[in-house]
Amino acid sequence: MVGVVPNAAYRHFADRDELLAAVCTAAMRELAARMAAGTRRVRGRYGDAAAARRRLRAIGRAYLEFAREEPGLFATAFALPRQHAYGAPDAGTRQDPMPLDQLRAVLDELADAGVLSRRRRPGIEYPIWSMVHGLAVLTGQGPLRDAPAATRHHLEELTRAFVDAGLT
Numbered sequence: 001m002v003g004v005v006p007n008a009a010y011r012h013f014a015d016r017d018e019l020l021a022a023v024c025t026a027a028m029r030e031l032a033a034r035m036a037a038g039t040r041r042v043r044g045r046y047g048d049a050a051a052a053r054r055r056l057r058a059i060g061r062a063y064l065e066f067a068r069e070e071p072g073l074f075a076t077a078f079a080l081p082r083q084h085a086y087g088a089p090d091a092g093t094r095q096d097p098m099p100l101d102q103l104r105a106v107l108d109e110l111a112d113a114g115v116l117s118r119r120r121r122p123g124i125e126y127p128i129w130s131m132v133h134g135l136a137v138l139t140g141q142g143p144l145r146d147a148p149a150a151t152r153h154h155l156e157e158l159t160r161a162f163v164d165a166g167l168t
Helices: 006-012 016-040 047-071 073-079 099-112 123-139 149-167
Strands: none
Touching: 006 016, 016 047, 016 073, 016 099, 047 073, 047 099, 047 123, 047 149, 073 123, 123 149
16 A cells, blocks of 8 residues: 555564554554643643543543544554553653553542542552543444444443542
8 A cells, every 4th residue: 555565664673573562652652642632622720620520531532532533553552561661650751641641640630639539549540541441442343333423422421420430
């Protein structure tokens, strides 16, 4: 399609794993960029509870939209889990915060705003991420992939309400 032979990429990468790692990183950066764009559109100062909740919703919405609009990139973003730092927060060490960094930042803001108890904050990003990621997979390439748009929207709203309820 691009007018080169299939193995042309190997002039730039040592092997398949190195090529996949580069595509994985690029896909994750695209997801991160969409999430950041969504949170930038939210009006409201840092620490405002309503604005922080809207930023959390914007992150989830961007995540689900990316999965729906770019299913191949979405799947590739998570093809090599060791490529991403899922442990300690990484904010401030990179120019471009990755998706998990952004989720953590919004959850920290929710804690600063008094929406999320500081006692419950440590690690809560993982169950939240699991729910949104699970919905993305179920409706993207899973058994709900052919569900009507209205059904997918309803499931997204149920997930959002569940996450919101879990914060308080």
